[in-house]
Amino acid sequence: MRQLIIIGSGPAGYTAAIYAARAHLAPLLIASSVEAGGELMNTTDVENYPGFPDGVQGPDLMNMFRLQAEKFGTDVVLDDVVSVDLTGDEKIVTLGSGSVEKSRAVIVATGSAYRKLGLADEERLSGHGVSWCATCDGFFFRDKMIAVVGGGDSAMEEALFLTRFATKVYVIHRTETLRASKIMQERAFSNPAIEFVWNCEVVGISGDESVTGLHLRDTISGDERALRVEGLFIAIGNDPRVQLVRGQLDLTPDGTITVTGRSSKTSLTGVFAAGDVIDPTYRQAITAAASGTIAALDAEHFLATLGAAATIIDGQSVEFARATN
Amino acid sequence: MSTTKDVTDATFEELVLKSDKPVLVDFWAEWCGPCRAVGPILDQIAQEHPDVIDIVKLNVDDNPQSAAKYQITSIPAMKVFQGGEVVKTIIGAMPKPQLETDLAAFLA
Numbered sequence: 001m002r003q004l005i006i007i008g009s010g011p012a013g014y015t016a017a018i019y020a021a022r023a024h025l026a027p028l029l030i031a032s033s034v035e036a037g038g039e040l041m042n043t044t045d046v047e048n049y050p051g052f053p054d055g056v057q058g059p060d061l062m063n064m065f066r067l068q069a070e071k072f073g074t075d076v077v078l079d080d081v082v083s084v085d086l087t088g089d090e091k092i093v094t095l096g097s098g099s100v101e102k103s104r105a106v107i108v109a110t111g112s113a114y115r116k117l118g119l120a121d122e123e124r125l126s127g128h129g130v131s132w133c134a135t136c137d138g139f140f141f142r143d144k145m146i147a148v149v150g151g152g153d154s155a156m157e158e159a160l161f162l163t164r165f166a167t168k169v170y171v172i173h174r175t176e177t178l179r180a181s182k183i184m185q186e187r188a189f190s191n192p193a194i195e196f197v198w199n200c201e202v203v204g205i206s207g208d209e210s211v212t213g214l215h216l217r218d219t220i221s222g223d224e225r226a227l228r229v230e231g232l233f234i235a236i237g238n239d240p241r242v243q244l245v246r247g248q249l250d251l252t253p254d255g256t257i258t259v260t261g262r263s264s265k266t267s268l269t270g271v272f273a274a275g276d277v278i279d280p281t282y283r284q285a286i287t288a289a290a291s292g293t294i295a296a297l298d299a300e301h302f303l304a305t306l307g308a309a310a311t312i313i314d315g316q317s318v319e320f321a322r323a324t325n
Numbered sequence: 326m327s328t329t330k331d332v333t334d335a336t337f338e339e340l341v342l343k344s345d346k347p348v349l350v351d352f353w354a355e356w357c358g359p360c361r362a363v364g365p366i367l368d369q370i371a372q373e374h375p376d377v378i379d380i381v382k383l384n385v386d387d388n389p390q391s392a393a394k395y396q397i398t399s400i401p402a403m404k405v406f407q408g409g410e411v412v413k414t415i416i417g418a419m420p421k422p423q424l425e426t427d428l429a430a431f432l433a
Contacts, residue, residue: 034362034418041358059358080420096420127399127416136357139385140398210396231398 001102008109010038011285012275014065015292021072023300028075037062105270107295112238112276121205129211134158146231155235156184163193172197240277254280264295332381334390342409348379352402359418360401366421
């Protein structure tokens, strides 16, 4: 049986792997088949990760994380976890290929998933003008009018990236203030191709074959109007990915995995969690990486305690055996 | 490395539209991370079902005509052609078991 399995391959998962591998725990990291590397794989310039004064491309950064984890003895598997049983002393993790992995400790670093607007036509027009990934799909909106919905850093980043292709990018936001960092706000405000649509929410998407427009509702007056665009990029936040552990681990009202204090300890012994899946607030690459460190150290301590306990039990049984002889 | 053929604007008609077998066209690009993730999975599926389906890749940067003709606005986009018509569209990278389920009708 393995000592440690890490589920997830974003900054939290790989950083946990680097620490755990350097502690000679030879972790197995289940990276996912098509989402390996996590959210940063769909990001271009990362300017706020320390150590890269000239910025770094998201996929390049994640590739370096992986190489660093593998260098110290992490086994990386490009498959998806389909189910887990974390309740016993032996943790059981089943993969998409059908193979079953077992370990004494598990770190859950499954991150978060794009939030949807929840509109009837969103799914139908997904891939036909509705997108969650500007770096994947922006290319197809050359010389077109498009809209981004959202007010955080990712919305600003998507909008700025999309100005490379689109003639006009509307940024639709429910209020009049943005959550985005000041530097991203300033860049968006000063870009002539970006126009802000304040106090509006998207209540409908129109188009038969592909997106032809949006229905907007003013959040103050309630007035409705149409906006002609051929693309809609949704950047309204993320939800923690907890479907694998729901029913086994306690969750917070925010939907994240409950951990004790500043630690990574979940409601089950031997199960630790790190990164976006425990963080409803900060959700940065660097905070996820730090969180991965905490999980690796907690797991290492837990496994060392297990090891010590096993030695004591062994010792006792030896004494007992001697006594009965 | 790749077991699947590349198709271009020039060869699309011959390799895809006039094919006797169903053909899955994977619309992709170098800069698309999810495309690079799903590429090897399609290679595997192609290898496992050589008799029933052809799987080919179309680079949307190099072949804008086909990408425009089939109104690609999101990649990876996988379209199955049968008798010159699109009979199935799958958008976005997904794990192998899920792709196999979606393509079950063409892999049997």
